[in-house]
Amino acid sequence: MRSLKTLLLGTALAAGTSLSAMAVPLTGSFDFIGQFRAADSTGANVPFGSATAVDFCGNTGGQGCDGSGGTFPGTGAFLVTQSSPGPNNLGVSTGNVGTIQDVIFDPFTGPVTDFFTVAGLSFDLANLTFNKFDLPSGGQTISFIALSGSGTLKRDGFDDTSATFSFTGQTDGQNTVGTFSFSGASAAVPGAVPEPASLALFGAGLLGLGLARRRKAKIDA
Known part of the structure; x- marks a missing residue:
C-alpha cells in the first residue's frame, strides 16, 4: 500500500503543476x-x-x-x-x-x-x-x-x-x-505547452512512478 501512495502522489503533483503553468491565450472577436x-x-x-x-x-x-x-x-x-x-x-x-x-x-x-x-x-x-x-x-x-x-x-x-x-x-x-x-478577427490560439519547470516536475513525477514500481517489484520478490 505504501508504494501505491507514492505512485499516486507523484502523478498528482505532475498533472496539477503542468496545468497551472499552461498558457491562457485570448480568443474571440x-x-x-x-x-x-x-x-x-x-x-x-x-x-x-x-x-x-x-x-x-x-x-x-x-x-x-x-x-x-x-x-x-x-x-x-x-x-x-x-x-x-x-x-x-x-x-x-x-x-x-x-x-x-x-x-x-x-x-x-x-x-x-x-x-x-x-x-x-x-x-x-x-x-x-x-x-x-x-x-x-x-x-x-x-x-x-x-x-x-x-x-x-x-x-x-x-x-x-x-x-x-x-x-x-x-x-x-x-x-x-x-x-x-x-x-x-479571432485571436490565434496556440497549443497549450507546459513550461520548462512543469516539464521538469512532470519528469520527476514519472521518476517517482518508476521508483514505486521498482520498490513494489522488490517487495513482491
Missing part, C-alpha cells in the same frame, strides 16, 4: 464602428485619394476630430456593435466604448502601443497594409480606405496573444469625413 477623417501626415483633412493617415473622431457622431483643431496624432472613440459568440474571453461586450489612436498608414512607421483599448483589453499594432479605391453607387462615387494588419492583444490575467484585424472606412466621395467599421 468583436466589431466596432465610429467616425474618422481622411488626413495627410500632418493631420490636415484631404480627399480619400490623397489620404495617408486616418484621423479618428472623438465620438461616434463625427465631432472632435484632431484635424479640426486638435493635436494630431491623437485619439478617437468607437462603439462596439457585436462580440462573437462561442469561445470568447476578450471581456468586450456590445455597447462598450473604446479609444483608438490616429494612425499614419502611408508609410506605416509602427509599432503602435495600445493602438486601441476597450474594457481592459488593448491591442498593439505591429504592421499595417492599406488599399484605397472608389466604387460607383446610385449615381455617386463611394470612396474607401481599407486597412489590415496584425499585432498583439493584451489583457491582465491572460497571455499576450497574436491577433489580426481589418478596417474599412467610407465616404460619399465629396466629404473627408466618413464612417468606419472594424472587424477583429
